[in-house]
Amino acid sequence: MLQVVEINYIRHEVNHKGRSYKEVAESVNHDQRTVKKYADLEEFPQKLKQKRKSPVLDAVKPILNSWLEEDLKMKKKFQRTAKRMYTQLVEEHGFKGSARTVRRYVSSRKEELKKEAESAVLPLEAHKGTAQVDFGKAPFKYAGEIIDLPFLVMSFPYSNTFYFQVFPSENTECLLEGLQRIFKRLGSVPKTIRFDNLSPAVKKIHAKGERELTDMFERFVLHYGFEYEFCNPGKGNEKGHVENMVKYSRNNYLLPALSLTDLNELNEQLWEKAEKDWERIHYEKKRKQSELHLESVAKHLVLPEKEFNCARIMTAKADKSGFVHIDSKLYSTSPRFAQKKVFVEVLYDEIRILNENYECIVKHPRLYGNQAKSMVWQPYLKLLAQRPKAIKYSGVYDHLPSEWQAYLKASTEDEQKAALSLLAELMTVATFGQLNEALMTASSNGHPSAEQIRQAFNAQKFNQQLYQDIQTSEEIPKLPEVTRGSSHYDDLFKMEEKS
Missing domain, CATH: 1.10.10 (Arc Repressor Mutant, subunit A)
Known part of the structure; x- marks a missing residue:
């Protein structure tokens, strides 16, 4: 030509x-x-490239396509090379073609898949492998009150399915914990996830819509490898599917207000409720949503072997009593860290106080709502048991219940030492309410010793009487009256001879 x-x-x-x-x-x-x-020549028509038939390669193209799609879910270092695919074709499928033919096809197919991924407007439309995320709120009955708690929803537009979990807050730790739980339940990671501009994920929105992400969210994304998209400010309709699923899950599973005793138990039940809902027929595709869900999940990314540590690490300075302020709440450390810096690991449900070697000193349940202070007594009581004279000057004395303040005030130094050791021991298995009850029971006959308090605690723990009458089947002999001299010994021996 x-x-x-x-x-x-x-x-x-x-x-x-x-x-x-x-x-x-x-x-x-x-x-x-x-x-x-x-x-x-009058016309110059466009020359169309003829597609040459390749019977040998055509037979294995479906196999190569499936391998390429599998590998795209993996990190690059885990993806097979064209050479390795050629070897597999030869060994497993008896391929008779050349390695060069395989390399050329793999290269061109990868380019096609890359263009498909770049051109798709994934989360807004119902594409396979995509998800949307948002928080909702629902009322719960807890400790005799009605409280509002947030719940996190991840919806899958292609299949119209969803998962949801209830949390104590909408903070970063709760968001990431919820996402990680859902990934684990799925056994995979959605390829693209669309969010509203949640403050746990977005620190600031700059000009032209560029977003500055929170450090934890950014590291979470890198760990799991999904692509994220955010709605334009004030455009909540851009995640319309998840908003519908928030309303649907609240109306069908969270109303009227549920009685809440254990959040973990509730969330375990919610997995099953969501999955049972998948058996509905899709409103448009007229197929079971569970079948569509499997098709969507097939496009997900592979779940990494290691979980992400959904914890925020920070430093804090303890006050003179050894308390640190975390998110406007007080948590105790240890007397030796008073007015010193400590590391704090903040999880959605727990606060861990760490020393300079990142070793855990003490753990607290994370406080939410009106709770303002958490005190773990063991580090204080163990130290004060060695130096009981220092208790009134340590700041700990003021935090003790009034019953124990009065008891320690009326005790000798040795009694204080024994009582503080006992408290340090029993606080691992009991609350101050139970220990107050034991102290009051033991004090009914006067100022008790530490051992008497222990006995009272054990009796109350095992539902036993503190003092029991001694029962005997034999009659106790009557002893002679005591008189001066040794004659009463003779009388005693006579009694033994008669018996």
Whole structure:
């Protein structure tokens, strides 16, 4: 086939200069008939590249396509090379073609898949492998009151399915804990997830819609490898599917207000409720949502082997009593850390106080709502048991219940030492309410010892009487009256002889 430059030359020489076909053919070194053909040609239709059939490669293309789609769910270091795919085809499928043919096909197919991924508007439309996330709120009955708690929903637009979990707050730790739980339940990670501009994920929205992410969310995304998208400010309709699922899950599973005693138990039940809902027929596709869900999950990313540590690490300085302020709440450390810096690991449900070697000193349940202070007594009581005189000057004395303040105030130094050791021991298995009750019971007959308090605690723990009457089946002999001298010994021996 002639080049465009040659065709232009032929047409110019023949049609504009009037040269003969023969002359031009000699000058371009082509056949005279070829010159005539291009000089006289009226139309230049687009040349379509013919697709050559390749029976050997065509037979294994579906296999290569499935391998490529599998590998795209993995990190690059875990993806197979074209050479490895060729080897597998030879060993497992008896492939007779060349390695070069496989390399060429793998390269072109990868480019096609890349373009498909870039061109798709994934989360807004119902594409496979995508998800949307948002928080909702619902009322719960807890400790005799009605409280509002947030619940996190992840919905899957392609299949119209969803998961949801209830949390004590909408903070970063709760968001990431919820996402991680759902990934674990799925056994995979959605390829693309759309969010509203949640403050746990977005620190600031800059000009032209660029977002500055929170550090934890950014590291979470890197760990799991999904792509994220955010709605435009004030455009909640851009995540319309998850908003519908928030309303649906609240109306069908969280109303009227549920009685809440254990949040973990409730969340375990919610997995099953959501999955049972998948058995509905899709409103548009007229197929079971569970079937569609499997198709969508097939496009997900592989779940990493290691879980992400959904914890915020920070430093805090303890006050003179050894308390640190975390999110406007007080948590105790240890007396030796009073007015010193400590590391704090903040999880959605727990606060861990760490020393300079990142070793855990003490753990607290994380406080929410009106709770303002959490005290773990063991570190204080163990130290004070060694130095009981220091109790009134430590700041700990003021935090003790009034019953124990009064008892320690009336005790000797040795009694204080024994009582503080007992408290340090029993606080691992009991509350101050139970220990107060034991102290009051033991004090009914006067100022008790630490051992008497222990006995009272054990009796109350095992539902036993503190003091029991001694029962005997034998009659106790009556002893003679005590008199001066040794004659009463003779009387005692006479009694033994009679018996």
